Amino acid sequence: MSNKKVLQVYSEIGKLKKVLLHRPGKEIENLTPDLMDRLLFDDIPYLEVARQEHDAFADILRNNGVEVVYLEDLAAEAIADNDIKEQFVNEFVKEASIQSQKKRELVKEYLLSFSTNREMIDKMMEGIRKEEIKDYRRTSLADMIESDYPFIVDPMPNLYFTRDPFATIGAGVSLNHMRTVTRNRETLFAKYIFNYHPEYKEANVPLWYDRTEDTSIEGGDELILSEKVIAIGVSERTDAASVEKLAKRIFENNEKFEVVLAFDIPKKRAFMHLDTVFTMVDYDKFTIHPEIEGPLTVYSIRKGENPKDIVIEKETMELSDILKKYLELDNVTLIRCGGGNLIDAGREQWNDGSNTLAIAPGEVVVYSRNHVTNKLLEEHGIKLHIMPSSELSRGRGGPRCMSMPLVRENLK
Ligand SMILES: NC(=[NH2+])NCCC[C@H](N)C(=O)O
Secondary structure (H helix, E strand, C coil), X not given: CCCCCCCEECCCCCCEEEXXXXXXXXXXXXXXXXXXXXXXXXXXXXXXXXXXXXXXXXXXXXXXXXXXXXXXXXHXXXXXXXXXXXXXXXXXXXXXXXXXXXXXXXXXXXXXXXXXXXXXXXXXXXXXXXXXXXXXXXXXXXXXXXXXXXXXXXXXXXXHCCCCCEEEEECEEEECCCCCHHHHCCHHHHHHHHHHCHHHXXXXXXXXXXXXXXXXXXXXXXXXXXXXXXXXXXXXXXXXXXXXXXXXXXXXXCCCCCXXXXXXXXXXXHHCCHHHCEEEXXXXXXXXXXXXXXXXXXXXXXXXXXXXXXEEEECCCXXXXXXXXXXXXXXXXXXXXXXXXXXXXXXXXXXXXXXXXXXXXXXXXXXXXXXXXXXXXXXXXXXXXXECCCCHHHHCCCCCCCCEEEEECCCC
């Protein structure tokens, strides 16, 4: 067996070699105004254009030497074995908030009727409208009198934000427990990929976190600043307790990481994850949303004397000094979203102006619409790959949120 690394992420900026995306599917066409709030959208994207934008994103990556793989393909390949497939469908149905046993059976039967696994996966992602399964109304009293709720199984429109349901950290994976029911359903695909996909199953990928945990953590909060330092946001989506659990597990498993910095950021929708207000673009350069600089507090978590102990300290310095200290740098530049102008900063952060995806040190993918921030990045010598951004941005996520690195070259 070759010892090729199937997962290797020891930085935010090392040359990106392999990345996981999800091409937006018909789940977007199942978003309704009534569902937007619960399904975490602020508007309804136009699917055809969203796909064009997404394909442009994937092309930028491929043209820069990145292997692009899709969640929907890996998930379909992971369930090639019929017993695994059956187990997967059972778990999916169990987590789909379907009330009656009879209805669960009908949904299972419907899913198994698709002729390919890929089509079945697409259907799971899209959601199931009432009219797709005939006769479900005769299955229980609840269904006979039931409301006009239009779905038997809800769509999962946030899937194109592959950054969040799991995160590659070092040679392992944080299989996340998400804050919301809608997004927690997404993590099932990753569970099957890492356990059963031929590429991953023999690698025995270590899990730093599991979806069955009772506190939440999301990938948008998990940043790898160096092979020694991980930053994790304590945010609207990630609990402080989860950061501790994750740190302990990583330290116990002799990964190279030495310190986890917990960034306590304001808990609000616009700043849902750390990566919506702070990303790394070069060895010593970061984007930052000026509105978090005041309220931000950083705590460091380090290994204690015993492998099972940790030492937690509140950091008292300014963010740039904290970064200098832990990343062993003489200088750090914080590039402010919107140039620090409050109007531009607010507008551009809302559309993920500080959410950049580094594909190499000093080289990032950004949304076209954030022209004030983009200009500033260029002035700081950052090379930009600009992608179209009218529709995808309506889901409140940018290039970093839409990608999960699987392999990055290690930094020298
Ligand atoms: N890593 C990120 N910032 N992801 C953004 C996810 C956006 C998505 N609509 C949500 O609310 O979950």
